[in-house]
Amino acid sequence: MRTVTSVTALILSVTCLSLPAWAAEVIAGSVKTAQGGAVVRRGTQTIPASEGMHLLVNDILQTSADGRLGAILQDGTGIGLGPNTELKIDSFLYEPADGKFGLLLRLARGVMAYFSGRIAHLAPGSVTVETPVGVIGLRGTQMAVTIEGA
């Protein structure tokens, strides 16, 4: 019974931590360039993307028809977005002191270019880009992808 209680407590605490209002803000990266229509959706907020702005886990980067956005993550991963693009920083884990690494990006639509950072170099196989038509696993890589739809 005690086990059940502690497991429940654990689930509750994990659930609370996953809510944006409770989560410690993990800075995942920063915007390097923003042109035209480029915004960051954070929870219910929509913030115009601006040079130098810090990015958090769960942020959604979005460009319109004339939009471009460049960002660098805290492990050195580079991201370039063309027009009409939507990319979510779904998870970002970079704790070299504890040997914890992981990166999951979700490209809903549009065009993205990418170069890998330290996560991909230190923990090959821990970087994933999800798209509506398939998942990309990356190893020390520069690549690009365009997604019109599934």
Next chain:
Amino acid sequence: MNFIRYLRNGTLSLLLLSAACAPKRVAAPPPAPQPLKQNVFVLLPERDAAPSSIVVTNRAGTRDLTQPYQAVRVERADVAPGTPFTMDQPEVRRLFGTAIDALPKPEVQFVLHFDGDSDALNAESAALIPAILNAIRERHSTAITVTGHTDATATHDYNYQLGLRRARTVEATLLRQGVSQTDLFVSSHGDADQLVKTPPNTANAQNRRVEVIVR
């Protein structure tokens, strides 16, 4: 259902498709044929020509791209990725140029060495500060990581604190030069992340350092 591929495979496949679909959703109209979506993945050359690869996987199959400019099209999540092909560079520019041009500059790293059991900048390390400030300005950087390290001449706890003091020295120097506190990410790895692997209780000048990464 794998509609497009079945169409391409001809009559037998079409028959199988209709047989498989018949028992379900009799009233539903057949889905309208849709134009093919442009979903393309391409591997780009590495800056340092290091070997690299991507693996594109969905429910129906998987493809490895291992050569620069190798590309693959994927029509839908339930249709296996197509046969990889080499994309010519004008086509890469046409499809991906906007995103490639938006890529940021790569990060740049500086290593500042320290004297034994010291958290003070020595002359050699102090001489690197202008280059660090230049990199910050050039990149308009708002993400500067400052990580302290030590050699293995003391306890882990002591080394953690020494590494932190070294990192704080560099942080204070950058703050005095106008770098914003919110843009500095300071930590210590103590003796856990040695550049040169040594046994315990070994002095090593290469390991006594602060790494500054400007993004």
